[in-house]
Amino acid sequence: MSEAYSALEQRFARMSAVGGAIAILGWDHATMMPEGSAEVRARQLSTLSVIRHEIMTAPDMADLLAAAEANVGELNFWQSANLREMRHAWTHASAVPGDLVEQLSMTASRCEMAWRQARADNDFATLAPLLEELIKLVRRSGEARSDAFGVSIYDALIDQYDPGGRQAHIDPLFAKLRTLLPELLAQVLERQAAAPPVVKLTGPFPVAQQDKLARSLMTCLGFDFNRGRLDTSHHPFSGGVPEDSRITTRYDEDDFTPGLMAVIHETGHSQYERSLPADWLEQPVGRARGMTLHESQSLLYEMQAARSPEFINYLAWLVGEHFCGDKRQYNAVNLQRIYHKVSPGLIRVDADEVTYPLHIILRYRLERQLIAGTLKVVDLPAAWRFGMQELLGIIPEKDSDGCMQDIHWPSGAFGYFPSYTLGALAAAQIFTAARGNDTTIMPAIAKGDFAPLNDWLRTNIHSSPSRYTTSQIIERATGEPLGVTAFESHLRARYLSD
Amino acid sequence: MSEAYSALEQRFARMSAVGGAIAILGWDHATMMPEGSAEVRARQLSTLSVIRHEIMTAPDMADLLAAAEANVGELNFWQSANLREMRHAWTHASAVPGDLVEQLSMTASRCEMAWRQARADNDFATLAPLLEELIKLVRRSGEARSDAFGVSIYDALIDQYDPGGRQAHIDPLFAKLRTLLPELLAQVLERQAAAPPVVKLTGPFPVAQQDKLARSLMTCLGFDFNRGRLDTSHHPFSGGVPEDSRITTRYDEDDFTPGLMAVIHETGHSQYERSLPADWLEQPVGRARGMTLHESQSLLYEMQAARSPEFINYLAWLVGEHFCGDKRQYNAVNLQRIYHKVSPGLIRVDADEVTYPLHIILRYRLERQLIAGTLKVVDLPAAWRFGMQELLGIIPEKDSDGCMQDIHWPSGAFGYFPSYTLGALAAAQIFTAARGNDTTIMPAIAKGDFAPLNDWLRTNIHSSPSRYTTSQIIERATGEPLGVTAFESHLRARYLSD
Numbered sequence: 003m004s005e006a007y008s009a010l011e012q013r014f015a016r017m018s019a020v021g022g023a024i025a026i027l028g029w030d031h032a033t034m035m036p037e038g039s040a041e042v043r044a045r046q047l048s049t050l051s052v053i054r055h056e057i058m059t060a061p062d063m064a065d066l067l068a069a070a071e072a073n074v075g076e077l078n079f080w081q082s083a084n085l086r087e088m089r090h091a092w093t094h095a096s097a098v099p100g101d102l103v104e105q106l107s108m109t110a111s112r113c114e115m116a117w118r119q120a121r122a123d124n125d126f127a128t129l130a131p132l133l134e135e136l137i138k139l140v141r142r143s144g145e146a147r148s149d150a151f152g153v154s155i156y157d158a159l160i161d162q163y164d165p166g167g168r169q170a171h172i173d174p175l176f177a178k179l180r181t182l183l184p185e186l187l188a189q190v191l192e193r194q195a196a197a198p199p200v201v202k203l204t205g206p207f208p209v210a211q212q213d214k215l216a217r218s219l220m221t222c223l224g225f226d227f228n229r230g231r232l233d234t235s236h237h238p239f240s241g242g243v244p245e246d247s248r249i250t251t252r253y254d255e256d257d258f259t260p261g262l263m264a265v266i267h268e269t270g271h272s273q274y275e276r277s278l279p280a281d282w283l284e285q286p287v288g289r290a291r292g293m294t295l296h297e298s299q300s301l302l303y304e305m306q307a308a309r310s311p312e313f314i315n316y317l318a319w320l321v322g323e324h325f326c327g328d329k330r331q332y333n334a335v336n337l338q339r340i341y342h343k344v345s346p347g348l349i350r351v352d353a354d355e356v357t358y359p360l361h362i363i364l365r366y367r368l369e370r371q372l373i374a375g376t377l378k379v380v381d382l383p384a385a386w387r388f389g390m391q392e393l394l395g396i397i398p399e400k401d402s403d404g405c406m407q408d409i410h411w412p413s414g415a416f417g418y419f420p421s422y423t424l425g426a427l428a429a430a431q432i433f434t435a436a437r438g439n440d441t442t443i444m445p446a447i448a449k450g451d452f453a454p455l456n457d458w459l460r461t462n463i464h465s466s467p468s469r470y471t472t473s474q475i476i477e478r479a480t481g482e483p484l485g486v487t488a489f490e491s492h493l494r495a496r497y498l499s500d
Numbered sequence: 501m502s503e504a505y506s507a508l509e510q511r512f513a514r515m516s517a518v519g520g521a522i523a524i525l526g527w528d529h530a531t532m533m534p535e536g537s538a539e540v541r542a543r544q545l546s547t548l549s550v551i552r553h554e555i556m557t558a559p560d561m562a563d564l565l566a567a568a569e570a571n572v573g574e575l576n577f578w579q580s581a582n583l584r585e586m587r588h589a590w591t592h593a594s595a596v597p598g599d600l601v602e603q604l605s606m607t608a609s610r611c612e613m614a615w616r617q618a619r620a621d622n623d624f625a626t627l628a629p630l631l632e633e634l635i636k637l638v639r640r641s642g643e644a645r646s647d648a649f650g651v652s653i654y655d656a657l658i659d660q661y662d663p664g665g666r667q668a669h670i671d672p673l674f675a676k677l678r679t680l681l682p683e684l685l686a687q688v689l690e691r692q693a694a695a696p697p698v699v700k701l702t703g704p705f706p707v708a709q710q711d712k713l714a715r716s717l718m719t720c721l722g723f724d725f726n727r728g729r730l731d732t733s734h735h736p737f738s739g740g741v742p743e744d745s746r747i748t749t750r751y752d753e754d755d756f757t758p759g760l761m762a763v764i765h766e767t768g769h770s771q772y773e774r775s776l777p778a779d780w781l782e783q784p785v786g787r788a789r790g791m792t793l794h795e796s797q798s799l800l801y802e803m804q805a806a807r808s809p810e811f812i813n814y815l816a817w818l819v820g821e822h823f824c825g826d827k828r829q830y831n832a833v834n835l836q837r838i839y840h841k842v843s844p845g846l847i848r849v850d851a852d853e854v855t856y857p858l859h860i861i862l863r864y865r866l867e868r869q870l871i872a873g874t875l876k877v878v879d880l881p882a883a884w885r886f887g888m889q890e891l892l893g894i895i896p897e898k899d900s901d902g903c904m905q906d907i908h909w910p911s912g913a914f915g916y917f918p919s920y921t922l923g924a925l926a927a928a929q930i931f932t933a934a935r936g937n938d939t940t941i942m943p944a945i946a947k948g949d950f951a952p953l954n955d956w957l958r959t960n961i962h963s964s965p966s967r968y969t970t971s972q973i974i975e976r977a978t979g980e981p982l983g984v985t986a987f988e989s990h991l992r993a994r995y996l997s998d
Contacts (some may be wrong), residue, residue, distance in 0.1 A: 019543050019544045019546075020544075020548070026525060026528060027524060030528060033822075035744065036725060036729060036744065039728075039744035042741055042744055048517075049518060050517075231534060246533065263631070354654070474646060
C-alpha cells in the first residue's frame, strides 16, 4: 500500500468526520434548533462545507491520486475500488471552479428562500427570474462536470446523485412505464370504484400513542435505538451518520397512517446506512451507492414489505394494541384498503405507487428541457399543466400545486428526480429476488419480524456499498439488469388480482 | 485597517464557526445522542478540534499578528482590543508543542475514563498512576505557557480559564475567606439549629410539571426561547453558542428544588452569552471574559437574585400554581428555609454558599502543590482528609466522596477551581452595586421581573466582553477591585440578621 494511498485514506476519513458533523448539525436544524438561530447555524454549516471542499481540492490532491493510481497493483480489491471512488468524488469537486461553486450555492439559497414565499403566495412570476439564473449556473456546473467525465451535461448532473446513472439507461425504462401505467391505472381505478369503501378513521390519535406505536414498529424492522433516534420534523427524513442514525416523521392526530408509513420508509433508508460494512464507513467505497439504491431500500420497506397483505395483517394487530376506539377502522381489511388506495392527484409526495412514476416522468421530461434550454422558465407552468393532463388526466389550478410543489429545482437539484422511480423499480425487483431466494422472509414478515429480510439485504445489497456500481449490485442480487417486469408484476398482483 | 488584521478577523470567524459546531455537537452528546454512537462522535469532535487548532497555528499566523500589530494605530478601540485577544489566544495555542497537546488530550481522555470507574469502585489506587502521568503533562504544558507569557506555571494554567487571573490576586482573597468563614459558619449553624425545621417536601412532583415551571421561570428571567432550548442531561450545563443557547437541568420527582435552582444558575450563564454585543460574536474580543465573570453571572442569578427573600416570595406563588398537594410545603417561609439551608457536607456541588468557598480553598491549596510536585499523588487522599477536617470539620470515609468527587483534575483541568469562588465574590459585589445604582431592580424581582437587572448587567458587564480585563470590568461596574466585603455583608445579612 503506497504512502500516497494512505495519505488519501486519512484525508477522506477527515472529510467523513466533517461530513458527519454537518449531518448531525443538519438534523439538529430540522428537529431541535430554535427558529431564531438559523443565521448562526448557516454560518457553521457553510464553514464546515468550505473546509471539507478545501480538503478535497487541496493543491496536492491530483498528485496524490496519480501516485496512488500508479501503484494500484499493490492495493486489494476494496482499496482499489476505494481509490476509484476517491477519483470520482475528487473529479466532481474539482471540475467546477470555486467561484461557480460559491455563486451556485448562494443563488440556490436565495432561490430556495424565494420559492418558499412564492409557493405560499402562488406567485410563479416572482420566482421565475431567480430560477432562470439558477438554471444557468446549474447548466454551467453540468458543463464543467461533463467535460471532466466525458458524458453529456444531463448525465453529469445525474451522476452527482446517482454515480453511473445515465439517461440512456433511464429512457427505455421510463418509456415502458409511460406506455404501461396509464392503462393499468385505469383498470385499478375501475376495480377500486367497484370495491367497498374505506371505513374513515376517527381520531384523535394522540401523538404519544402514535410515537409509541412507531417505536414498536421500528423495533420489528430491526432499528437499533442504541445507535439512532426517532424525532419529528416538518418533513420526514433520514439523517445523521451510519453509526448514529437520526430519522424523523410527523404526526397528525386525525390520521396515524401517513406518519406511520413515513417511519417505515425512513427506517428503510436508515437500515441501509446502518448495515454498511463497519471497516469502510469513513471511506468513499464504504458509502451507500447512490440515490437509486437508497430509495430502493426505503421503498422496499414501505411499498413492498410493509404494504404486503402479510405485514398489514400484523400491523392491524399492532395498531389495535395502541389505540382505543372502534377497532373496525384498524382491522386488516380496512388498513389494506387505506394503504392500497390508488388515486391520481396533483401532489407527488402524496402519490400512491401506481401514479408516482407518472409524476417523475413529467419532471424528468421537463428538467432535461430546462437544462438543455429548449424549455424557457417562463413557459414552465404551461408545460407542467400540459404534462399533467397528458400523464395523469388532471390539471392543477395553482402553480403552487403544480410546478412549484417541489423543493428540488429551486434548491438547484436537477437530475435527482429519476432516482425515485428507478428506486421503485429496483425495490420490486430486489424484493422479488429476496422472497424467491429465501422462503422464510414472508412468513417472518407476517409475524412482524424483518430479521430474515434484513439478513438477505445485508448480504446481497448492503455489504457491497460503493464497491460495485448500482447496475452491478442490482444484477448480482437479482440475476438481471434493472427492468420494469418485477414492478409491473407487483402492481398487477397487488391491485388487479383477487 | 490593515490587510493582515482583516485576514486575522476572517480566520478567527472561521474558528468561531468551527467552535460553534463543536459546542452544538457537545450539547447533542450530552442530551440527545444514543449511547452506542459515542465513538463516531468522538471522531467528529476531535477532527473539528484539530482543524480549529490547525487554523490557529497555521505557519503564517505569527507574521500576520506581527504585521497587524505594526499597524495597530489604524485600528479602533474594539479592533485593537481584539488584536490583543487574538495574540493572547494564539500564544496559548502555539506555546505548547503539537505532540504534547496530543499526548495531553489522549492521557486526559484515558484518565477521565479511568476516573469514572475508579470513583464508582472507590478505588483511588488504580487512578493514581494515570493521574500522576497526567499531572506531569499538565505541568509541562504549564511550563510552556509560563515561558510564553512570562508568568508562573500555575498562573499560566489559571490563565487558560480566566485570562489575567493570578495567584497573587487570589491568595489575599482566599486568606480572608479562610479566616472569616469557619467562625461565620458556626454562628449560622447555631442560629439555624434554633430555628423551626424545614417542612419536608412530599412529592411526587411530575417531570412534566417541573418542566413547565422551569420554562415559566426562565421566561421571568428573560430567556429567549426563540434562540435557545431547555433540555435534560446527567449534569446541568449551559452550552451551545450565544445565538443558540442550550441549557440543561435534571429533574428529581421527589424534590423539585435542586432542578429548579440549576435552571436559574444555567440561565445566568446563558444570559451573559446572549447579551454579548452582536457585532463581535465571532471575534475573541466579543467572547465572554472568562470563568470568574461567567460564574459571577450564574451565581448572581442563583445565589443573589433568586434566593433573595423578594424573589422567593414570588417563586412560592409560581410553584404553588404548578403543583397540587399540601401548599404549606411551598409557602415562602418554607421555601426560603430550604434554599437558605446551610450544612457542611462532603460534596462540593451540593454545598451551600457559606461552605462552598472552603471546598474551593482546599482544592486550590492541593492543586498548587500537585503542580509544584510538593504533594505526591499517592498522598492526595490523606491530604484531602486532613484539609476537610481542618476547613469543614468533616472527613470523607471514601475517596469517592473525597478527592475523587470532581471531574476537573482527572480531565486535566488545573487552575479552574478558584474561579468558582472568585465568581461568588464578584456576584455579591456586582449585585450590591446593581441594587445600589438602580432602585427599581429589587421591586421588579419581587414581581418576578428580571428586566431591570438584565438591563443593568447588559450595560455594565455584558457589553464589554473581552474588551477589558476581568479586574477592569469589575472595577468599572462596582467602583472597586474585587474583594470579600460585599460577599461577607451578603452572608451576614442573609444568614445572621433578623
